[in-house]
């Protein structure tokens with residue numbers, strides 16, 4: 001947790017993310033973690049434990065699948081993705097601006113680093 005939201009490393013598995021969301025929902029005021037509640041509820045329907053134990057947050061986002069369970073949530077929650085590309089300064093983009101089309105995303109070279117949820 002940071003002052004204005006939550007930072008999630010791109011290599012975090014979906015299972016670890018769900019564990020973290022569960023503990024945040026228990027410990028934080030409901031209005032501050034409503035995005036966590038929505039994401040946790042959605043991820044329950046994401047494949048099964050075997051897939052969730054290996055699939056990473058970044059891998060799922062960069063895949064840009066049109067049937068992704070999580071990407072619409074990141075957009076709806078106003079999440080920000082932090083991008084790092086060779087030879088360019090690190091930059092942040094809203095999730096809704098990251099997806100350009102079918103399996104196409106705003107990432108040309110290396111690394112989606114983290115995504116962040118704002119408390120608001």
Ligand SMILES: Cc1cc2nc3c(=O)[nH]c(=O)nc-3n(C[C@H](O)[C@H](O)[C@H](O)COP(=O)(O)OP(=O)(O)OC[C@H]3O[C@@H](n4cnc5c(N)ncnc54)[C@H](O)[C@@H]3O)c2cc1C
Pocket residue numbers: 010011045046047048051054055056057058059060061062063065067068069070110111112113
């Ligand atoms: C049996 C099965 C069931 C599934 N069910 C669902 C489902 O119910 N809902 C759903 O939404 N999806 C589902 N999927 C899709 C699956 O969840 C995604 O393929 C998975 O999330 C990809 O994550 P990964 O960490 O394995 O990514 P990888 O396969 O390792 O990576 C995917 C792509 O992203 C790139 N990449 C990975 N991390 C980064 C990073 N940090 N920065 C830049 N690029 C990166 C990789 O180079 C690669 O091109 C299912 C898949 C399987 C096999």
